[in-house]
Amino acid sequence: MSLIEETDFGTPRSKSETMVTLTIDGQSVTVPEGTSIMRAAMEAGTKIPKLCATDMVDAFGSCRLCLIEIEGRAGTPASCTTPAMDGLVVHTQTERLKKLRKGVMELYISDHPLDCLTCAANGDCELQDMAGAVGLRDVRYGYQGENHVFAEAKGEANAAWMPKDESNPYFTYDPSKCIVCSRCVRACEEVQGTFALTISGRGFDSRVSPSMSESFLGSECVSCGACVQACPTATLTEKSVIEIGQPEHSVVTTCAYCGVGCAFKAEMRGEEVVRMVPYKDGKANRGHSCVKGRFAWGYTTHKERILKPMIRETIAEPWREVSWGEAFGFAAGKLKSIQAKYGRDAIGGITSSRCTNEETYLVQKLVRAGFGNNNVDTCARVCHSPTGYGLATTFGTSAGTQDFDSVEHTDVAMIIGANPASAHPVFASRLKKRLRQGAKLIVIDPRRTEMVDAPHVKALHLPLLPGTNVAVLTAIAHVIVTEGLANEAFVRERCDWSEFEDWAAFVSQPKNSPEATAIMTGVDPKDLREAARLYATGGNGAIYYGLGVTEHSQGSTTVIAIANLAMATGNIGRPGVGVNPLRGQNNVQGSCDMGSFPHELPGYRHISGDAVRESFEALWQVKLNPEPGLRIPNMFDAAIDGSFKGLYVQGEDILQSDPNTSHVVAALSAMECVIVHDLFLNETANYAHVFLPGSTFLEKDGTFTNAERRIQRVRKVMSPRNGLADWEVTIGLGKAMGFDMNYAHPSEIMDEIAALTPTFAGVSFAKLDELGSVQWPCNDKAPEGTPVMHIAGFVRGKGKFVVTEYVATDERTAPRFPLLLTTGRILSQYNVGAQTRRTENVVWHDEDRLEIHPHDAEQRGVRDGDWVRLKSRAGETTLRAEITDRVAPGVVYTTFHHPDTQANVITTEYSDWATNCPEYKVTAVQVSPSNGPSDWQKAYDAQARQSRRIAHVEAAE
Amino acid sequence: MSADRLIYMANQIGKFFQSQGHDKAVAGIAEHIRKFWDPRMRKGIFAHLDAGGAGLDPNVREAIETLKKA
Numbered sequence A: 001m002s003l004i005e006e007t008d009f010g011t012p013r014s015k016s017e018t019m020v021t022l023t024i025d026g027q028s029v030t031v032p033e034g035t036s037i038m039r040a041a042m043e044a045g046t047k048i049p050k051l052c053a054t055d056m057v058d059a060f061g062s063c064r065l066c067l068i069e070i071e072g073r074a075g076t077p078a079s080c081t082t083p084a085m086d087g088l089v090v091h092t093q094t095e096r097l098k099k100l101r102k103g104v105m106e107l108y109i110s111d112h113p114l115d116c117l118t119c120a121a122n123g124d125c126e127l128q129d130m131a132g133a134v135g136l137r138d139v140r141y142g143y144q145g146e147n148h149v150f151a152e153a154k155g156e157a158n159a160a161w162m163p164k165d166e167s168n169p170y171f172t173y174d175p176s177k178c179i180v181c182s183r184c185v186r187a188c189e190e191v192q193g194t195f196a197l198t199i200s201g202r203g204f205d206s207r208v209s210p211s212m213s214e215s216f217l218g219s220e221c222v223s224c225g226a227c228v229q230a231c232p233t234a235t236l237t238e239k240s241v242i243e244i245g246q247p248e249h250s251v252v253t254t255c256a257y258c259g260v261g262c263a264f265k266a267e268m269r270g271e272e273v274v275r276m277v278p279y280k281d282g283k284a285n286r287g288h289s290c291v292k293g294r295f296a297w298g299y300t301t302h303k304e305r306i307l308k309p310m311i312r313e314t315i316a317e318p319w320r321e322v323s324w325g326e327a328f329g330f331a332a333g334k335l336k337s338i339q340a341k342y343g344r345d346a347i348g349g350i351t352s353s354r355c356t357n358e359e360t361y362l363v364q365k366l367v368r369a370g371f372g373n374n375n376v377d378t379c380a381r382v383c384h385s386p387t388g389y390g391l392a393t394t395f396g397t398s399a400g401t402q403d404f405d406s407v408e409h410t411d412v413a414m415i416i417g418a419n420p421a422s423a424h425p426v427f428a429s430r431l432k433k434r435l436r437q438g439a440k441l442i443v444i445d446p447r448r449t450e451m452v453d454a455p456h457v458k459a460l461h462l463p464l465l466p467g468t469n470v471a472v473l474t475a476i477a478h479v480i481v482t483e484g485l486a487n488e489a490f491v492r493e494r495c496d497w498s499e500f501e502d503w504a505a506f507v508s509q510p511k512n513s514p515e516a517t518a519i520m521t522g523v524d525p526k527d528l529r530e531a532a533r534l535y536a537t538g539g540n541g542a543i544y545y546g547l548g549v550t551e552h553s554q555g556s557t558t559v560i561a562i563a564n565l566a567m568a569t570g571n572i573g574r575p576g577v578g579v580n581p582l583r584g585q586n587n588v589q590g591s592c593d594m595g596s597f598p599h600e601l602p603g604y605r606h607i608s609g610d611a612v613r614e615s616f617e618a619l620w621q622v623k624l625n626p627e628p629g630l631r632i633p634n635m636f637d638a639a640i641d642g643s644f645k646g647l648y649v650q651g652e653d654i655l656q657s658d659p660n661t662s663h664v665v666a667a668l669s670a671m672e673c674v675i676v677h678d679l680f681l682n683e684t685a686n687y688a689h690v691f692l693p694g695s696t697f698l699e700k701d702g703t704f705t706n707a708e709r710r711i712q713r714v715r716k717v718m719s720p721r722n723g724l725a726d727w728e729v730t731i732g733l734g735k736a737m738g739f740d741m742n743y744a745h746p747s748e749i750m751d752e753i754a755a756l757t758p759t760f761a762g763v764s765f766a767k768l769d770e771l772g773s774v775q776w777p778c779n780d781k782a783p784e785g786t787p788v789m790h791i792a793g794f795v796r797g798k799g800k801f802v803v804t805e806y807v808a809t810d811e812r813t814a815p816r817f818p819l820l821l822t823t824g825r826i827l828s829q830y831n832v833g834a835q836t837r838r839t840e841n842v843v844w845h846d847e848d849r850l851e852i853h854p855h856d857a858e859q860r861g862v863r864d865g866d867w868v869r870l871k872s873r874a875g876e877t878t879l880r881a882e883i884t885d886r887v888a889p890g891v892v893y894t895t896f897h898h899p900d901t902q903a904n905v906i907t908t909e910y911s912d913w914a915t916n917c918p919e920y921k922v923t924a925v926q927v928s929p930s931n932g933p934s935d936w937q938k939a940y941d942a943q944a945r946q947s948r949r950i951a952h953v954e955a956a957e
Numbered sequence B: 001m002s003a004d005r006l007i008y009m010a011n012q013i014g015k016f017f018q019s020q021g022h023d024k025a026v027a028g029i030a031e032h033i034r035k036f037w038d039p040r041m042r043k044g045i046f047a048h049l050d051a052g053g054a055g056l057d058p059n060v061r062e063a064i065e066t067l068k069k070a
């Protein structure tokens, strides 16, 4: 194994299809028009010396090191800013150039510290490399002149010197090493789109500074790391590199946080991670990352991680550490005796959207074939199950239609109920880049999100009242149909025409007009009409949506309404358009694909289908139950009823993430055996009898599938600290129950998946190693996968229009609960926060806050930062208020990353009509001043402390 | 499982199909319940139907009747 070195071509790739041919150092080179001479040379294998150019950002031409000579032209132009043209004859190395370059380097070095041996970038510094490349041997000016290097000069303080900025927890900024190449500034603008850095001053005085000379932490910087990657020197350096040293080998793997699925190089020394660097060949992220994947991986070695299996008879007892064998035996014994006593259907399992496809597949296999029922569900239940239902109904398959590259061809992006800048940051950066090139943005969200407020982005924002998505989307359809903007040619060719006519007649009814629905939705009809026209006629229209769509009692209806819009306007089946669910967790897509839902086998095939079931029965050698099993909320109801008694939960904290916490507590308390398989003693574990320690994505092999259906490898870079990878744990539990599953490696599990699932037929670890990634469907018809779906026809044949009647949620405001609470996420924390709370990311978000409009706050006598009591019909909690007009009057908003807040104590059991996906996004609440934690919070905390005790017994040896 | 909860869920399904007209609605509701409800939930709603079926919307009631006969 060695360090993967990616070629830096110096300037970005040109997308032109016209080719030009030129001669560089006597070699003929053909490149797309618009390619820089620097890049053309690199493609021919010639590395022209450079400092200020790197291929992640546009060339700037400031360092003057990359000079070349062109025959017939005077002067020595910079190769990074000079485009290749037909017939040019270029020389990259001449006596004149050599001299000029030496001179440039001499100047740089005379104002640079000479502590190379002890510098963190030693061995990974472009300044050092260039000094070597140009043959610099001495510096005539000496080091004593005006400089930025020394704090003192001749006994006096040096005004040009600046101290290190170590405020960011993950990287440092050492101005004394800065060569003012502006790569970081351009990376922050062009790649990340945050515009946090500027170059202040001119000439010798010019310095990089975060916004108005603030510290990095105090600035708008979102700690994505792009500037650190771009920096050619040690000026911006990861603290982990400073601490550990340069890595010696690297392995490509996939981020385990969000559904963007960024590819990273895990750069290692032995089994220690030195840093995670986004991988340029990663097709989802194209070399970019966010703070979570780039930096927040320290939870792997966090001291609170549980590494030994533990059991207990009752949750009143402390945990007892045992061997794997004893834990498996104990758990299996309990599950089997429950089945003997209460029936085969009294137990079930929950698969994880954080684990690999292979692990998820095994858990559902264990439930269906080992437990003998179909009581298997996954955390996607509480996020994207309506996507599955809605898109399967209309298009015929449960997945987003595009790849992320598609956004580069989008003219109008419509974001509904999603805040990609926080939850899918790398996608947001790619979208913002497109918006800066002129694409238009429509945002439908109750809150003015970071996307609306992003620098250099102008959005048409429709701030609707929570719970009125269907009314708004149907009104958009009303405008499109009644104003004659529908794409009838597309509909006639691709969709069922009579269903379209029914739908068109329905949406055209006056009651669905923007004017008529405005009183329910709160959206200005003028803005809504403008948005509808823009989406229908503005060129390639793409819809991106998130949990603000699905987590409603009409979640599935909203997904259908979205699909209707895309079909009616012909925005489906080519790059730049489509319907794109932004999946929450890293492997939500995969866990759904792998048959985690109680009614369907892998590949979205209903369990009642005889032929499909028989194919699994033949391979698994068991008879399968043809009846659908319980969904998570049904499991809870059944537990309280006494017909459901045992649950195996892999990698999911249902107590913290599911709605109406006290209901979940009651359900878990009613069970006789709860098995939690996770990294930490999460909240669910407070009610568990068996704890099986889990492994992190760094410790196992497998695959994740991101929001674009892209299957990517997860590669093991260190041995599991808990001893077993998660797939091995599931096998162990199955074996103890008398159900054998035999695999030597996860690749064998994927082979089984491929053999049983037509859309995965062409997938194998060998193919993934070869191609990097593939998007399913991947089979004989599409051996390299399918970036864009429904190109020639819909998966189901004709696209299906379905009428979407708006039904107001039963969760309504009333005098006692006059405000609507909606929930969301922020960038630095991830979901229930189990991982990110155990990293330095807490510096950005150490508690959940309640956003409230100044008007509502004033009425209640609440000041910014005050403790407030948040109360709904389901329960109450306390947290601190943040007064902001990002939310409209009547709406309050919070995140749910911290267990102390327990926002889900507040949320109710209302759920999507089709899938029972909980309605997190609408809860009627009251807010009042408070002076500290509620009784419930105190009682909860006491129980949690009690329950987390571990009895450390001396080993009997 | 508590009858109230099952009735609520069934009626919620009914509301989605309502605008599709009686025949399609009844068929749609029945199919949805058959495909997504676990046997104990269906048994629960059948039992409620036998006990008079109070609270079920007309289309929903009819759908559950057809389902029960099937």
Ligand code: SF4
Pocket (backbone or CB within 6 Å): A184, A187, A188, A192, A194, A195, A196, A197, A220, A221, A222, A223, A224, A225, A226, A227, A228
């Ligand atoms: S870390 Fe990212 S956001 Fe922060 S300054 Fe660097 S590029 Fe900009």
Ligand code: SF4
Pocket (backbone or CB within 6 Å): A177, A178, A179, A180, A181, A182, A183, A184, A185, A208, A227, A230, A231, A232, A233, A235, A236
């Ligand atoms: S911090 Fe690094 S990337 Fe930024 S200007 Fe200085 S040397 Fe260049």
Ligand code: SF4
Pocket (backbone or CB within 6 Å): A255, A256, A257, A258, A259, A260, A261, A262, A285, A289, A290, A291, A292, A293, A294, A424, A425, A426, A427
């Ligand atoms: S959390 Fe998402 S956006 Fe951030 S690095 Fe990981 S996959 Fe990429």
Ligand code: FES
Pocket (backbone or CB within 6 Å): A049, A050, A051, A052, A053, A060, A061, A062, A063, A064, A065, A066, A078, A079, A080, A081
């Ligand atoms: S690399 Fe071309 S001017 Fe700096």
